[in-house]
Amino acid sequence: MSSRQDRQRRKMQLLHQVRSQRAEIRRLGEEWSRRMQPVDAFWETLYRLRAPVMLCSGLLLMRGLRRKPGRLLLYIRRAAGVWGTVRFIRRQFTAGKRVR
Numbered sequence: 001m002s003s004r005q006d007r008q009r010r011k012m013q014l015l016h017q018v019r020s021q022r023a024e025i026r027r028l029g030e031e032w033s034r035r036m037q038p039v040d041a042f043w044e045t046l047y048r049l050r051a052p053v054m055l056c057s058g059l060l061l062m063r064g065l066r067r068k069p070g071r072l073l074l075y076i077r078r079a080a081g082v083w084g085t086v087r088f089i090r091r092q093f094t095a096g097k098r099v100r
Helices: 002-048 050-067 069-094
Strands: none
Touching (some): 002 050, 050 069
16 A cells, blocks of 8 residues: 555655646746847837838948949858858757757
8 A cells, every 4th residue: 555655645746846847837938028028029120121121221232233343242252151150160069969
């Protein structure tokens, strides 16, 4: 009978642990939502303004191409180089962590 009581007590402990973990997850989720609210608001504003931003960036691109096309190509090459470097660094740090 003792082993049955032990199992019952262990079950109660585990259920209590699950309840407390769920409460902690809920609390952390609410805190995350509260802290991310400014970021979400910024993202929504940016999303609402996507058409004017794309229009202005296109106009700036046209202006840049008309005035100094060589400089624009230089910036494109630099951006590609930075992007390649970032990808290389990411691969180096995550190479051992991949699980497939």
